[in-house]
Amino acid sequence: MADDLFKTAREAMGRAHAPYSKFPVGAAIRADDGKVYAGANIEVISFPEGWCAETTAIGHMVMAGGRRIEEVAVIAEKMARCTPCGGCRQRLAEFGTPDTRIHLCDASGIVETVTLAELLPLAFDSEALK
Template structure:
């Protein structure tokens, strides 16, 4: 099994833990670091929309709490939508932690079907470097 197969499996396993009783739209995400660590997340909804959090946000939380590292790959999978991409907010969140050359893998129910870079996913993202000047 390749590392990308493991990443897809991790995202699917995370998706199975979703709490999405309102949208009934399960999503899972997995983040891979250069050191080979995988951090996962599932979408978690609350009745006060949009106060829940997305799978990518949950995975980023685990990534930060787990010590981080250089992100190389991100996999997103959804039960009801092939090649589901992160929402706009999650694109910005991911861009603040992942380099522009990090690979974002989109899937169907069987595996990865398309790979793009973070730069392609969010070509004109807000640049945070200007805030520290």
């Protein structure tokens, strides 16, 4: 079932705006309602003011009314197994759970699947603020 996420992330990577890093990234999120949201990294010359593919996908999800991430696929043109950066890991934790599946992809498909807890074992937890 995650193959559709891979394909969507790969298509999104093709829309990346990465003129400075030359490092296009695509991401696709499946929300708890089953809908898939895509994103690509979008750079601006004022580093680090651009945004990552995962951030773009989360923005699309939230604007469409989605609230909970079930799984994510991430792909980068120049890496065999691209993982979300630290900031995106925390953003994913905000809308996911420790069990949220993160599919790490290369050009041919999913290379490895890990949980959000494995990527960010000591995430900030909004429950601590209550």
